Each structure stands twice: as structure tokens, then as C-alpha cells.
Amino acid sequence: MRLIQYLDQNHLRVAVVESPDAVRPIAIDGGTYALARIAIDTGQPLTQVVEARLGEALTDYQQLIDEKRLLPPLTHPDPAHCLVTGTGLTHLGSADTRAAMHAKAQAAESELTDSMRMFKLGVEGGKPALGETGAQPEWFYKGDGSCVVPPEAALSVPAFAEDAGEEPELAGLYVIGDDGQPWRVGYAIGNEFSDHVTERFNYLWLAHSKLRACSFGPELLIGELPKHLEGTSRIVRSGEPLWEKPFLTGEANMAHSLANLEHHHFKYAGFRRPGDVHVHFFGTATLSFADGIQTQNGDRFEISLPEFGRPLRNPLRFEAGKATIEVKSL
Structure with missing residues (x-):
């Protein structure tokens, strides 16, 4: 359904x-x-x-x-009570993309990058046996519900951004019960949308690179998620495909189990506040940025997975004029 x-x-x-x-x-x-x-x-x-x-x-x-x-197929009446988060380096192949990005900023690399170390932890311990705790994944915060853009609506790119790149992912959608119990409502296609140039400069800027708009939907899948999913990520410019690539997701293509990713998110009491909605992105290994694509105003992202019905489509809108934020004293 x-x-x-x-x-x-x-x-x-x-x-x-x-x-x-x-x-x-x-x-x-x-x-x-x-x-x-x-x-x-x-x-x-x-x-x-x-x-x-x-x-x-x-x-x-x-x-x-x-x-x-x-x-979006799940929303909270008050966007401040929707928390949007995600995990990275979760998919087989994702570490190669990330490490390549970070290696460009290093004079020499004779050892594993921090990204490769994190990925290795997931491969070795990201799928624990039932009842056991697995390796902790990378985690990031994107914003509250106000950062979520509906399907077909424009993803806004702030004037201070260095890049505007898609991230085709699965998103888990959750509601917290009155007793603090997290309940998974279902899954949706997600475009986690990040600033990869900012992240590449220094991975400690990952947090900055994730504070952007995102989108998920249009359809929410209820029930069990297939272990293997094959989708397509595409960028359309002026009505013509600019870039297109298949992507794999589902647990068969991941270093972590979904249960492990969920455990390490909801283990924090602050993420089990009764009544809240959570949107949690599960990561990807496929980025147009890794192929040298630089997006432009008006480009449209299209992400599709056959099991999820209609594709998720969003055009890009670049904001103009960098504003200086001044804090005033009371």
C-alpha cells in the first residue's frame, strides 16, 4: 500500500x-x-x-x-515537531565517493581517511545479530519540518552555498507514541540534497553542508521494504537529460541494517519526544557531483524507484544576494 x-x-x-x-x-x-x-x-x-x-x-x-x-506524504501540524536527520557512509561503495572527495584536499594519503575508517566500522559491525548493538554510524542533522520541500516544488539554494547536489536515498518516516515509543509509518524516496563543495573542503564542514532543503515522496510505502532496490537518479536541463545513473539501495546493498541505523538514532531520549515526526535519510553511494556535474538554476532532479510509484521531482532555484546576519543586543 x-x-x-x-x-x-x-x-x-x-x-x-x-x-x-x-x-x-x-x-x-x-x-x-x-x-x-x-x-x-x-x-x-x-x-x-x-x-x-x-x-x-x-x-x-x-x-x-x-x-x-x-x-510530502507525512507531515506534522507544527513543522517544529518534525526532525529531519540522516546517516552517511551506509551504502557499499559510498566510502569510495567520499574518500575521493576528501583525498583531493590532502597533500598525501598513506593511511585510511576518517571516512574509510567509519565505513570499515559499518562493514564489520553494522549488521548485528538480533538483540545486539552494532557499530554507530555517521549521523547528521538537516533541520526541522520547515526545510522539507514538497514533491514538484523547487529546492532553494542559499546564496552562500558553494554547490547544490542531489542525494538519491531512502527515507524512513516515523511518529513517536505518547509513551515515547518510535513507530515506523513507512518509507519514501528522498532527495537529501547537500553542498558537496563545502564538504569536500574539509569533512568537518559536513554539518554545514547538510543544513539545506530536502524533499521526499511523493508516495509513502507501507509494509516491508525489499532487500534489494534499483533506481535511477537523473538531472534534466532545459528539457533534456544532462546526467543519469542507476543507484542501488535496500539492506542488501548497505553496510548497516536499517534496524541498526534506527537504534542509533532513537537511542537518544530527545528523539523520542511524544507526538513528534521524524524523517531519517539512510544514505547513498551515487552522486552527480562525483562525476563532475555542476548544477544550475532551473535544473530538475528526478529520482525513481519502481516499487515507490511516481518519481520524486524537484527543480532548483538559486537565491541571489548574500545577506550579512547581524545579531542585536537587547
């Missing part, structure tokens, strides 16, 4: 994807978040909560896309 959220006369709506062309609205106020809270509070499977509220009429999916009415 896959869900989308969209605007209908400025009201939040949620629907089941019936086909590539049609969605079936669900009779509920509050969207996917409200459905998840009912499932948590009543102990019912989310699919059962959805099926009990399905409407009769169908809505044209393409029309929602054309009219830019799509929303």
Missing part, C-alpha cells in the same frame, strides 16, 4: 494510490499523521486503519502533479 498527501481547496488530504493515474481519498482530517496516531492508539495495523476509511470516488493523480498540489 502506498499513500500520498495533497491539497484540496487548501485542506490537507491523504489518499491511497490505486494506479499510476488515480488515487482514492481517505475520509479523515489530519492526513497521514492522524492515521498513524489512530493506529498507535488503537493497536491496529496502519493498513486496517486506512481501509476502514476509504472513500468511493477517485481523484486524478496527474492533475494533482500538474497543479503542484502534492505534499
Whole structure:
């Protein structure tokens, strides 16, 4: 089962994807978040909560896309209560890309880079046995829900940015129960979107490079995630493909298990605040930046995984004028 959220006369709506062309609205106020809270509070499977509220009429999916009415498939009523985070160096092959970026900033490299050491930890201990704790992954913060851009909407590039590059990833979507228990609602295609030039200068600037917009959706996949997923990441410029590359994800292509990544995120009590939404990106090994691509204003990212229905598409919009931020004293 896959869900989308969209605007209908400025009201939040949620629907089941019936086909590539049609969605079936669900009779509920509050969207996917409200459905998840009912499932948590009543102990019912989310699919059962959805099926009990399905409407009769169908809505044209393409029309929602054309009219830019799509929303991220899970949102919190208050964006400040949505936390957007991620983990890096999780995919087989991701360390080669990262190490190559960092090696360019080093006069000589006779030993493993810190990135390769981190990756090695994951390969050796990222998939622990049930009940055991595995290696801690790299972790980063992107922002609260205000940094999330809907599918089809523009990813804004701040004027101070050095780069604007896509990161095609899976995102886990979660709601925290009233008792502090994290519940996974499902998964979505994500574009984690980062500033790779800033990161390449010095990996200690990774935190700065991640404080950017991002997007996920348009569809939320409920249920088990396939172990092996093959997708395509593409950049379109002036209506023509500029760059395209396949990417692999799913646990079969990862150094860490999803359970290990989730454990090391939610082990912090501050990330188990009742009622909060979490969007957690699981990493990638495929970047256009690694192939020398420099994006421009108006370029469009397209990330697709067949199991997730429609692709995630976002154009780029570069902001003009660097503003000096002055802090005033009271």
C-alpha cells in the first residue's frame, strides 16, 4: 500500500494510490499523521486503519502533479515537531565517493581517511545479530519540518552555498507514541540534497553542508521494504537529460541494517519526544557531483524507484544576494 498527501481547496488530504493515474481519498482530517496516531492508539495495523476509511470516488493523480498540489506524504501540524536527520557512509561503495572527495584536499594519503575508517566500522559491525548493538554510524542533522520541500516544488539554494547536489536515498518516516515509543509509518524516496563543495573542503564542514532543503515522496510505502532496490537518479536541463545513473539501495546493498541505523538514532531520549515526526535519510553511494556535474538554476532532479510509484521531482532555484546576519543586543 502506498499513500500520498495533497491539497484540496487548501485542506490537507491523504489518499491511497490505486494506479499510476488515480488515487482514492481517505475520509479523515489530519492526513497521514492522524492515521498513524489512530493506529498507535488503537493497536491496529496502519493498513486496517486506512481501509476502514476509504472513500468511493477517485481523484486524478496527474492533475494533482500538474497543479503542484502534492505534499510530502507525512507531515506534522507544527513543522517544529518534525526532525529531519540522516546517516552517511551506509551504502557499499559510498566510502569510495567520499574518500575521493576528501583525498583531493590532502597533500598525501598513506593511511585510511576518517571516512574509510567509519565505513570499515559499518562493514564489520553494522549488521548485528538480533538483540545486539552494532557499530554507530555517521549521523547528521538537516533541520526541522520547515526545510522539507514538497514533491514538484523547487529546492532553494542559499546564496552562500558553494554547490547544490542531489542525494538519491531512502527515507524512513516515523511518529513517536505518547509513551515515547518510535513507530515506523513507512518509507519514501528522498532527495537529501547537500553542498558537496563545502564538504569536500574539509569533512568537518559536513554539518554545514547538510543544513539545506530536502524533499521526499511523493508516495509513502507501507509494509516491508525489499532487500534489494534499483533506481535511477537523473538531472534534466532545459528539457533534456544532462546526467543519469542507476543507484542501488535496500539492506542488501548497505553496510548497516536499517534496524541498526534506527537504534542509533532513537537511542537518544530527545528523539523520542511524544507526538513528534521524524524523517531519517539512510544514505547513498551515487552522486552527480562525483562525476563532475555542476548544477544550475532551473535544473530538475528526478529520482525513481519502481516499487515507490511516481518519481520524486524537484527543480532548483538559486537565491541571489548574500545577506550579512547581524545579531542585536537587547
